[in-house]
Amino acid sequence: MYTMTQAERVVRIPPSDLSKSIEDVIDERAWESFEGKFGPDKKFIIAIRNVKPKGDGRIVHGDGAVYQTVEFDQLVCTFKEGEIIDGIVVQIAKYGAFISIGPLDGLLHVSQIGDDVFDVDVVNKRIVGKEKGRTLTVGDKVRVRVISISINEKVPKDSKIGLTTKQPGLGKPEWIAEDSKKKDSA
Numbered sequence: 623m624y625t626m627t628q629a630e631r632v633v634r635i636p637p638s639d640l641s642k643s644i645e646d647v648i649d650e651r652a653w654e655s656f657e658g659k660f661g662p663d664k665k666f667i668i669a670i671r672n673v674k675p676k677g678d679g680r681i682v683h684g685d686g687a688v689y690q691t692v693e694f695d696q697l698v699c700t701f702k703e704g705e706i707i708d709g710i711v712v713q714i715a716k717y718g719a720f721i722s723i724g725p726l727d728g729l730l731h732v733s734q735i736g737d738d739v740f741d742v743d744v745v746n747k748r749i750v751g752k753e754k755g756r757t758l759t760v761g762d763k764v765r766v767r768v769i770s771i772s773i774n775e776k777v778p779k780d781s782k783i784g785l786t787t788k789q790p791g792l793g794k795p796e797w798i799a800e801d802s803k804k805k806d807s808a
Contacts, residue, residue: 623707623724624668629696630676631656635688649673652692658725660775665698666725699724701771701783706792709785711762714747719758721766721785728783730758730766735787736797756797765792 633651635644652673661667672695679690701723709721709728718731732740735758738751748759758764770784787793790801 623701623705624697624699625665626695626697627665628693629656629661629670630691630693632689632691635679635690637686640688644675648675648690648692652694656694656696658778660773660778661696661698664773665700666778668697668699668725670694670696699726701726701768703768703771705768706765707768708763708765711758711760711764714742714744714749714758714760716742716744718742719749721764723766723768723783723785726778726781726783728766728768728785730764730785730787734769734785736793737788756794758794762794764794765798767792 631652633648633655635647635651639647639651652670656667656670659667674693676691676693679688681688707723709723711719712722712727713720718729718734720727721730732742732749735749736751736754736756738753738756740749740751742749748757750757764787766785766787767789768783769786770782772782774780774782787797791798793801
Protein backbone atom coordinates (compact mmCIF):
# COMPACT_ATOMS: atom_id res chain seq x y z
CA MET A 623 0.00 0.00 0.00
CA TYR A 624 2.74 2.52 0.98
CA THR A 625 6.07 2.68 -0.83
CA MET A 626 8.93 5.12 -1.22
CA THR A 627 9.95 5.62 -4.85
CA GLN A 628 11.89 8.09 -6.97
CA ALA A 629 10.31 10.23 -9.64
CA GLU A 630 11.30 12.70 -12.31
CA ARG A 631 8.86 15.40 -13.38
CA VAL A 632 8.78 18.96 -14.68
CA VAL A 633 7.80 21.97 -12.57
CA ARG A 634 6.77 25.37 -13.89
CA ILE A 635 8.49 28.34 -12.29
CA PRO A 636 6.59 31.55 -13.07
CA PRO A 637 8.51 34.74 -13.90
CA SER A 638 7.45 36.29 -10.56
CA ASP A 639 9.46 33.61 -8.69
CA LEU A 640 12.69 33.98 -10.68
CA SER A 641 14.10 36.58 -8.25
CA LYS A 642 13.94 34.06 -5.35
CA SER A 643 16.36 31.26 -4.46
CA ILE A 644 15.96 28.60 -7.16
CA GLU A 645 16.23 25.74 -4.64
CA ASP A 646 13.40 27.17 -2.50
CA VAL A 647 11.23 27.84 -5.54
CA ILE A 648 11.76 24.34 -6.91
CA ASP A 649 10.80 22.81 -3.54
CA GLU A 650 7.65 24.95 -3.23
CA ARG A 651 6.51 24.38 -6.80
CA ALA A 652 7.15 20.62 -6.60
CA TRP A 653 5.15 20.33 -3.36
CA GLU A 654 2.26 22.34 -4.83
CA SER A 655 2.30 20.41 -8.09
CA PHE A 656 2.55 16.84 -6.85
CA GLU A 657 1.68 16.29 -3.17
CA GLY A 658 -1.89 15.15 -2.52
CA LYS A 659 -2.41 14.19 -6.16
CA PHE A 660 -2.22 11.11 -8.33
CA GLY A 661 0.91 10.66 -10.40
CA PRO A 662 0.91 9.43 -14.00
CA ASP A 663 1.31 5.88 -12.64
CA LYS A 664 -2.05 6.16 -10.72
CA LYS A 665 -0.25 6.20 -7.36
CA PHE A 666 -1.40 8.75 -4.78
CA ILE A 667 1.53 10.96 -3.79
CA ILE A 668 1.44 11.62 -0.06
CA ALA A 669 4.73 13.51 0.35
CA ILE A 670 7.89 14.36 -1.56
CA ARG A 671 11.39 15.19 -0.36
CA ASN A 672 14.95 15.67 -1.63
CA VAL A 673 13.86 17.72 -4.65
CA LYS A 674 16.83 18.35 -6.95
CA PRO A 675 16.99 20.08 -10.32
CA LYS A 676 18.14 17.95 -13.23
CA GLY A 677 19.86 19.72 -16.08
CA ASP A 678 19.01 23.20 -17.28
CA GLY A 679 15.51 24.62 -17.25
CA ARG A 680 13.89 25.74 -20.47
CA ILE A 681 11.80 28.76 -21.32
CA VAL A 682 8.71 28.30 -23.48
CA HIS A 683 8.11 31.06 -26.03
CA GLY A 684 5.15 33.23 -25.09
CA ASP A 685 5.00 31.97 -21.49
CA GLY A 686 8.05 33.48 -19.79
CA ALA A 687 8.14 30.74 -17.16
CA VAL A 688 11.02 28.35 -16.66
CA TYR A 689 10.21 24.64 -16.97
CA GLN A 690 12.65 22.72 -14.82
CA THR A 691 13.03 18.94 -14.70
CA VAL A 692 13.36 17.78 -11.09
CA GLU A 693 14.08 14.49 -9.35
CA PHE A 694 12.67 13.65 -5.94
CA ASP A 695 11.80 10.88 -3.51
CA GLN A 696 8.09 10.32 -3.02
CA LEU A 697 5.95 8.45 -0.52
CA VAL A 698 3.06 6.95 -2.49
CA CYS A 699 -0.03 4.95 -1.70
CA THR A 700 -1.38 2.42 -4.17
CA PHE A 701 -4.79 0.80 -3.84
CA LYS A 702 -5.36 -2.60 -5.45
CA GLU A 703 -8.56 -4.56 -5.92
CA GLY A 704 -8.63 -7.50 -3.53
CA GLU A 705 -6.28 -5.83 -1.05
CA ILE A 706 -7.19 -6.12 2.64
CA ILE A 707 -6.82 -2.92 4.66
CA ASP A 708 -7.51 -1.90 8.26
CA GLY A 709 -9.42 1.36 8.54
CA ILE A 710 -11.61 3.46 10.79
CA VAL A 711 -15.27 4.41 10.29
CA VAL A 712 -15.33 8.18 9.79
CA GLN A 713 -18.91 8.78 8.64
CA ILE A 714 -22.27 7.02 8.50
CA ALA A 715 -24.51 7.85 5.53
CA LYS A 716 -27.94 6.51 4.59
CA TYR A 717 -26.33 4.04 2.16
CA GLY A 718 -23.36 2.84 4.23
CA ALA A 719 -20.21 3.81 6.08
CA PHE A 720 -17.19 5.77 4.92
CA ILE A 721 -13.95 4.14 6.04
CA SER A 722 -10.63 6.01 6.28
CA ILE A 723 -8.08 3.78 4.55
CA GLY A 724 -4.99 5.93 4.44
CA PRO A 725 -5.05 9.17 2.49
CA LEU A 726 -8.53 8.53 1.05
CA ASP A 727 -11.89 7.22 2.26
CA GLY A 728 -13.69 4.20 0.85
CA LEU A 729 -17.39 3.34 0.96
CA LEU A 730 -18.62 0.24 2.74
CA HIS A 731 -22.09 0.05 1.21
CA VAL A 732 -24.79 -1.30 3.53
CA SER A 733 -25.23 -4.28 1.18
CA GLN A 734 -21.53 -5.17 1.63
CA ILE A 735 -21.42 -5.23 5.46
CA GLY A 736 -22.52 -8.81 6.03
CA ASP A 737 -25.18 -11.51 5.75
CA ASP A 738 -27.75 -9.60 7.78
CA VAL A 739 -30.33 -6.90 7.14
CA PHE A 740 -28.91 -3.61 8.38
CA ASP A 741 -30.71 -0.48 9.56
CA VAL A 742 -28.88 2.79 9.13
CA ASP A 743 -29.31 5.33 11.92
CA VAL A 744 -27.69 8.49 10.53
CA VAL A 745 -28.76 10.64 13.51
CA ASN A 746 -26.94 8.39 16.02
CA LYS A 747 -24.16 7.62 13.52
CA ARG A 748 -24.50 3.84 13.54
CA ILE A 749 -25.54 0.86 11.46
CA VAL A 750 -27.28 -2.02 13.27
CA GLY A 751 -27.89 -5.60 12.10
CA LYS A 752 -31.47 -6.76 12.69
CA GLU A 753 -30.74 -10.45 13.29
CA LYS A 754 -27.20 -10.58 14.74
CA GLY A 755 -27.28 -7.16 16.44
CA ARG A 756 -23.84 -6.23 15.14
CA THR A 757 -23.24 -2.47 15.10
CA LEU A 758 -20.94 -0.21 13.18
CA THR A 759 -20.38 3.31 14.55
CA VAL A 760 -18.10 6.26 13.86
CA GLY A 761 -14.67 5.53 15.33
CA ASP A 762 -14.87 1.73 14.99
CA LYS A 763 -11.85 -0.10 13.63
CA VAL A 764 -12.70 -2.39 10.73
CA ARG A 765 -10.84 -4.73 8.36
CA VAL A 766 -12.08 -4.39 4.76
CA ARG A 767 -11.33 -5.70 1.29
CA VAL A 768 -11.11 -3.32 -1.69
CA ILE A 769 -13.60 -4.48 -4.33
CA SER A 770 -13.63 -1.54 -6.77
CA ILE A 771 -11.54 1.51 -7.56
CA SER A 772 -12.48 4.55 -9.63
CA ILE A 773 -9.74 7.18 -9.52
CA ASN A 774 -10.51 10.87 -10.08
CA GLU A 775 -7.14 12.35 -11.01
CA LYS A 776 -8.34 15.96 -11.05
CA VAL A 777 -10.03 15.84 -7.61
CA PRO A 778 -8.47 12.91 -5.70
CA LYS A 779 -10.90 13.21 -2.76
CA ASP A 780 -13.73 12.44 -5.24
CA SER A 781 -12.20 9.06 -6.10
CA LYS A 782 -14.49 6.15 -5.35
CA ILE A 783 -13.18 3.09 -3.54
CA GLY A 784 -15.69 0.30 -2.89
CA LEU A 785 -15.19 -1.91 0.17
CA THR A 786 -16.66 -5.11 1.61
CA THR A 787 -16.67 -6.97 4.94
CA LYS A 788 -18.77 -9.90 3.72
CA GLN A 789 -15.97 -12.45 3.53
CA PRO A 790 -14.49 -14.44 6.45
CA GLY A 791 -11.79 -12.60 8.39
CA LEU A 792 -13.23 -9.17 7.64
CA GLY A 793 -15.20 -6.69 9.76
CA LYS A 794 -14.74 -5.34 13.25
CA PRO A 795 -12.19 -7.26 15.37
CA GLU A 796 -14.94 -8.56 17.67
CA TRP A 797 -16.92 -9.87 14.65
CA ILE A 798 -13.84 -11.70 13.40
CA ALA A 799 -13.20 -13.23 16.86
CA GLU A 800 -16.87 -14.22 17.21
CA ASP A 801 -16.91 -15.89 13.78
CA SER A 802 -13.65 -17.70 14.56
CA LYS A 803 -15.08 -19.11 17.81
CA LYS A 804 -18.19 -20.33 15.95
CA LYS A 805 -16.02 -21.98 13.31
CA ASP A 806 -13.79 -23.65 15.94
CA SER A 807 -16.78 -25.02 17.92
CA ALA A 808 -18.48 -26.39 14.80
